[in-house]
Amino acid sequence: MSAHLQPTGSAYFIAKETALPEIHTLSVLVDNEPGVLARVIGLFSGRGYNIESLTVSETEHEKHLSRITIVTRGTPHVLEQIKHQLERIVPVHRVVDLSVRAGELGQDRPLERELALVKVTGTGDARVEALRLAEAFRANVIDANTEHFIFEITGKVSKIEQFISIMKPLGLAEVCRTGVAAMNRGPQGM
Amino acid sequence: MTNRQEETGRREMTGAEMVVQALKDNGVKHLFGYPGGAVLPIYDELFQQDDVEHILVRHEQGAGHAAEGYARSTGKAGVMLVTSGPGATNAVTPLQDALMDSIPLVCITGQVPTPLIGSDAFQECDTVGITRPCTKHNWLVKDVNELAAIIHEAFHVATTGRPGPVVVDIPKDVQFAKGIYTPPQTAPRTSYQPKVQGDLDKIKAAVALMAEAKRPIIYSGGGVINSGAEASHLLRELVDLTGFPITSTLMGLGAYPAGGKNWVGMLGMHGTYEANMAMHDCDVMVCIGARFDDRITGRLNAFSPNSKKIHIDIDPSSINKNVRVDVPILGDVGHVLEDMVRLWRATAKADKKALYPWWEQIAKWRARDSLAYKNNADVIMPQFAIQRLYEASKGHDTYITTEVGQHQMWAAQHFGFEKPNRWMTSGGLGTMGYGLPAALGVQIAHPDALVIDIAGDASVQMTMQEMSTAVQYGAPIKIFILNNQYMGMVRQWQQLLHGNRLSHSYTEAMPDFVKLAEAYGGHGIRCEKPGDLDDAIAEMISVKKPVLFDCRVANLANCFPMIPSGKAHNEMLLPDEATDEAVANAIDAKGRELV
Numbered sequence: 001m002s003a004h005l006q007p008t009g010s011a012y013f014i015a016k017e018t019a020l021p022e023i024h025t026l027s028v029l030v031d032n033e034p035g036v037l038a039r040v041i042g043l044f045s046g047r048g049y050n051i052e053s054l055t056v057s058e059t060e061h062e063k064h065l066s067r068i069t070i071v072t073r074g075t076p077h078v079l080e081q082i083k084h085q086l087e088r089i090v091p092v093h094r095v096v097d098l099s100v101r102a103g104e105l106g107q108d109r110p111l112e113r114e115l116a117l118v119k120v121t122g123t124g125d126a127r128v129e130a131l132r133l134a135e136a137f138r139a140n141v142i143d144a145n146t147e148h149f150i151f152e153i154t155g156k157v158s159k160i161e162q163f164i165s166i167m168k169p170l171g172l173a174e175v176c177r178t179g180v181a182a183m184n185r186g187p188q189g190m
Numbered sequence: 191m192t193n194r195q196e197e198t199g200r201r202e203m204t205g206a207e208m209v210v211q212a213l214k215d216n217g218v219k220h221l222f223g224y225p226g227g228a229v230l231p232i233y234d235e236l237f238q239q240d241d242v243e244h245i246l247v248r249h250e251q252g253a254g255h256a257a258e259g260y261a262r263s264t265g266k267a268g269v270m271l272v273t274s275g276p277g278a279t280n281a282v283t284p285l286q287d288a289l290m291d292s293i294p295l296v297c298i299t300g301q302v303p304t305p306l307i308g309s310d311a312f313q314e315c316d317t318v319g320i321t322r323p324c325t326k327h328n329w330l331v332k333d334v335n336e337l338a339a340i341i342h343e344a345f346h347v348a349t350t351g352r353p354g355p356v357v358v359d360i361p362k363d364v365q366f367a368k369g370i371y372t373p374p375q376t377a378p379r380t381s382y383q384p385k386v387q388g389d390l391d392k393i394k395a396a397v398a399l400m401a402e403a404k405r406p407i408i409y410s411g412g413g414v415i416n417s418g419a420e421a422s423h424l425l426r427e428l429v430d431l432t433g434f435p436i437t438s439t440l441m442g443l444g445a446y447p448a449g450g451k452n453w454v455g456m457l458g459m460h461g462t463y464e465a466n467m468a469m470h471d472c473d474v475m476v477c478i479g480a481r482f483d484d485r486i487t488g489r490l491n492a493f494s495p496n497s498k499k500i501h502i503d504i505d506p507s508s509i510n511k512n513v514r515v516d517v518p519i520l521g522d523v524g525h526v527l528e529d530m531v532r533l534w535r536a537t538a539k540a541d542k543k544a545l546y547p548w549w550e551q552i553a554k555w556r557a558r559d560s561l562a563y564k565n566n567a568d569v570i571m572p573q574f575a576i577q578r579l580y581e582a583s584k585g586h587d588t589y590i591t592t593e594v595g596q597h598q599m600w601a602a603q604h605f606g607f608e609k610p611n612r613w614m615t616s617g618g619l620g621t622m623g624y625g626l627p628a629a630l631g632v633q634i635a636h637p638d639a640l641v642i643d644i645a646g647d648a649s650v651q652m653t654m655q656e657m658s659t660a661v662q663y664g665a666p667i668k669i670f671i672l673n674n675q676y677m678g679m680v681r682q683w684q685q686l687l688h689g690n691r692l693s694h695s696y697t698e699a700m701p702d703f704v705k706l707a708e709a710y711g712g713h714g715i716r717c718e719k720p721g722d723l724d725d726a727i728a729e730m731i732s733v734k735k736p737v738l739f740d741c742r743v744a745n746l747a748n749c750f751p752m753i754p755s756g757k758a759h760n761e762m763l764l765p766d767e768a769t770d771e772a773v774a775n776a777i778d779a780k781g782r783e784l785v
Contacts, residue, residue, distance in 0.1 A: 035318060035322070038319070046323050077510070081507060081511060088507055090327040090382045091327075091379075092381055093380065
């Protein structure tokens with residue numbers, strides 16, 4: 001009987017996770033009513049899911065529908081749970097895993113774009129270099145005086161990340177990012 | 191008022207009037223509540239009518255559990271009404287309890303007036319914020335003209351799909367304000383469309399799998415009971431047609447009768463040996479309205495390793511959550527079973543002879559007699575007490591509620607349930623203090639029934655105050671306390687996992703439950719000898735008052751069989767291997783290795 005009684009020190013059975021996490025982008029269509037964003041975010045924090053990026057805005061004013069785009073990280077099993085848990089929320093109309101959808105369409109990943117405002121301060125060579133690099137990245141100058149620029153840059157997350165890291169030694173003072181907006185390629189709607 | 195308005199049910203009234211009217215229009219006969227500043231206008235309306243009876247509890251948690259008991263024993267929504275701030279926070283435990291056990295519960299809370307929200311006003315709390323994760327949905331009503339529609343929607347959301355709790359938070363100024371009342375609408379909101387009909391191809395695949403099974407098992411759960419009486423009826427029909435053995439979760443007891451010939455007992459941590467072994471060794475598992483909870487599965491990577499699994503559930507997030515299944519069927523259990531039974535009749539011929547070897551194997555497991563215990567002539571064994579209670583209750587219209595702990599598991603093991611909706615227990619959340627107020631709720635719904643709370647001495651003290659409510663409403667609930675002076679399940683785990691160091695699991699100062707019953711105006715009974723038990727139980731049943739029955743049981747009895755933590759279904763600890771001494775000694779020797 002002693003074999004039965006090896007204590008494990010816990011009242012719960014915890015299995016080790018072996019699957020590798022993936023990054024997926026989800027589009028969630030919701031009724032734009034008070035608290036709906038809190039429901040979505042609360043679900044993620046309450047169940048221990050990750051949010052890498054989140055954007056939300058009303059997209060259909062007549063129907064009061066908002067579209068929430070969430071970039072999340074998890075194992076395929078967890079990602080499937082996230083989708084189903086989101087679908088349980090009463091004001092949620094639809095949840096589409098854009099990354100899965102892209103795979104079904106034979107594409108690598110969904111179209112994803114982000115916008116960032118990047119404030120860089122400095123004078124002399126650093127300032128010139130910042131402007132030159134901004135042009136290379138097709139960032140627009142939307143505000144400037146003799147001591148600073150504010151660049152507006154749009155593109156893939158990796159491009160924005162790269163731009164910001166390049167600006168760091170050139171006097172990076174402030175960054176604001178919108179988070180990812182995403183949709184699948186092709187003529188079909190969500 | 192114009193005639194046209196009268197015809198459509200639309201008319202002007204105050205928010206408080208709307209609440210009462212909406213309750214009536216949704217068929218509410220009873221609600222459980224506690225008044226306070228922020229709900230006084232609603233209480234004023236309740237005072238002026240007789241259609242909806244209000245049951246005044248002694249603590250808001252009691253109102254919630256009473257409403258849960260009411261809901262589970264009737265299949266209708268339970269309703270509670272509480273004030274803002276502490277009223278709402280006290281409702282949180284029953285809300286989460288109802289969420290985890292899928293109980294339709296409509297909770298109406300008062301809120302401070304709209305202009306004061308966010309000002310830290312007296313008895314203000316962020317009710318929708320606090321209750322968001324413990325409800326299926328909740329609403330803060332800021333416009334009186336939306337109030338009626340929201341209450342109707344609340345009932346709809348609570349009772350359809352996978353049932354659950356909802357909160358409607360109504361600021362006091364909205365209760366006073368006048369607006370247009372709208373009757374319940376048939377058109378629900380577009381985003382909420384639970385799928386009830388199962389995919390026919392999937393059901394066909396399931397039937398084909400079942401027809402080929404050599405070692406099948408049906409594993410049913412609370413979803414069968416939630417789906418309604420017809421679902422239980424269909425489940426019984428399916429079992430008869432297929433000849434499959436059937437086990438059930440704690441929540442599903444009664445959907446298939448304990449006296450049925452295919453019944454192998456409850457499964458899971460404290461389930462029977464035959465049920466768990468059959469789960470482990472089966473080749474086809476049909477999970478109907480259950481969710482592969484961790485108390486059911488044991489060690490996940492050793493859970494029923496060689497079976498094809500069919501899972502019927504109305505909640506897509508329950509499917510493939512803990513256990514990967516081969517045939518997922520999304521839909522209401524009743525609807526899916528109807529299709530399944532029809533398809534089985536049409537296509538599958540049950541070859542019951544093919545199942546003989548499987549039934550022989552099950553008979554061998556059953557012969558281990560895993561629920562056996564050593565009876566004692568001098569001390570009441572808790573299992574014996576439940577068995578005598580069960581025998582005495584036969585012939586009565588009986589409903590059982592429980593608290594949480596050893597007594598709960600013994601009740602599940604030794605009390606036989608023949609019908610659905612007769613067993614009310616806190617399964618998911620494991621709420622000590624659930625049973626007494628739940629019994630009150632059941633008794634309000636079924637005034638002439640025999641309603642027994644099988645309780646533990648520790649749990650029952652958590653909501654003891656509702657004895658006063660039971661006395662006030664003449665609800666003759668029977669609180670059958672298995673009194674061993676310990677938090678028995680806590681102690682059992684301390685013995686198993688913490689080197690028998692019994693840290694704070696012994697109650698050194700126990701109230702005199704007989705005097706306590708009398709102090710409340712109820713009836714108290716104490717029983718200490720096995721020979722006196724039957725007479726004492728007969729007395730309890732015959733008394734037409736709330737009863738506290740102090741049943742003094744063997745203090746150190748433990749609940750077996752048991753799947754120890756981290757073990758699989760086929761690694762159960764059986765009672766003949768686990769005498770109290772053996773358990774304590776084995777753990778003492780291993781104690782130092784503990785994490």
